[in-house]
Amino acid sequence: MEGFLVALVVSFGVIFVAELGDKSQLMALAFATRYRTMPILIGITVATALVHLASVALGHGLGATLPTGWISLLAGLAFIGFGAWTLRGDTLTEEEKRKAAKGGRSAVLAVGVAFFLAELGDKTMLATITLATQYGWFGTWVGSTVGMVAADALAIVVGRLLGRKLPERTIRYGAAALFAISGGWLLVEAVSQLS
Incomplete structure (x- = not known):
């Protein structure tokens, strides 16, 4: 259990x-201008659960085949890369804004499909794969899914309260710093395991 x-x-x-500050969080804000909160959250949850289940399966498989020292080294470098990616920031293209605003027969389906496609190859998917190489697959799957849904729910609520304006620069720098710290910690762990 521990x-x-x-x-x-x-x-x-x-x-x-x-x-x-990720692209899918910006999509959640865009969907919030068109749909009620509950269908958005259901669509996000289903899409995230599916993408992250595939991610932990891949990460768990890699973790079972690679030595732990090398996994820590690769994970540390990946997290530093995620920090740099976060600093770069994400924005929605005009086409992505149109897709988010268009909607379809069902808000849940529209949101779910959009989030599923947006998350493929995204940094949260890659981070989930990386985490699953280090930790148990089930806890990683549940934690990563709930973490993403919570961040997107926060974006919806805060976006509505603050007129859809988030302090993006502060969020981006804080997230990048946390990734860099985590990456550095994993690199120190890797060096101690490989020496």
Whole structure:
């Protein structure tokens, strides 16, 4: 149970931070202008659960085949890369804004499909794969899914309260710093395991 809780807490924290200012969080804000909150959250939850289930399966498989020292080294470098990616920031293209505003027969389906496609290859998917190489797959899956949904729910609520304006620069720098710290910690761990 302790391993599950560690995986849950760590993956929740990492993915929550990774999602702040991410493209899919901006999509959640865009959907919030068109649909009610509950269908948006259901669509996000289903899409995230599916993408992150595939991510933890891939990460768990990699973790079972690679030595832990090398996994820590690769994970540390990946997290530093995620920090740089976060500093770069994400914006929605005009086409993505149109897709978010268009909608279809069902808000849940429209949101779910859009989020599923947006998350493929995104930094939160890659971070989930990385986490699953280090921690148990089930705790990582639950934590990463809940972390992402919580960050997107926060975006919807805060966006509505603040007129859809978030302090993007502060969020981006804070998230990048947390990734860099996590990456540095994993690199130190890797060096100690490989020496």
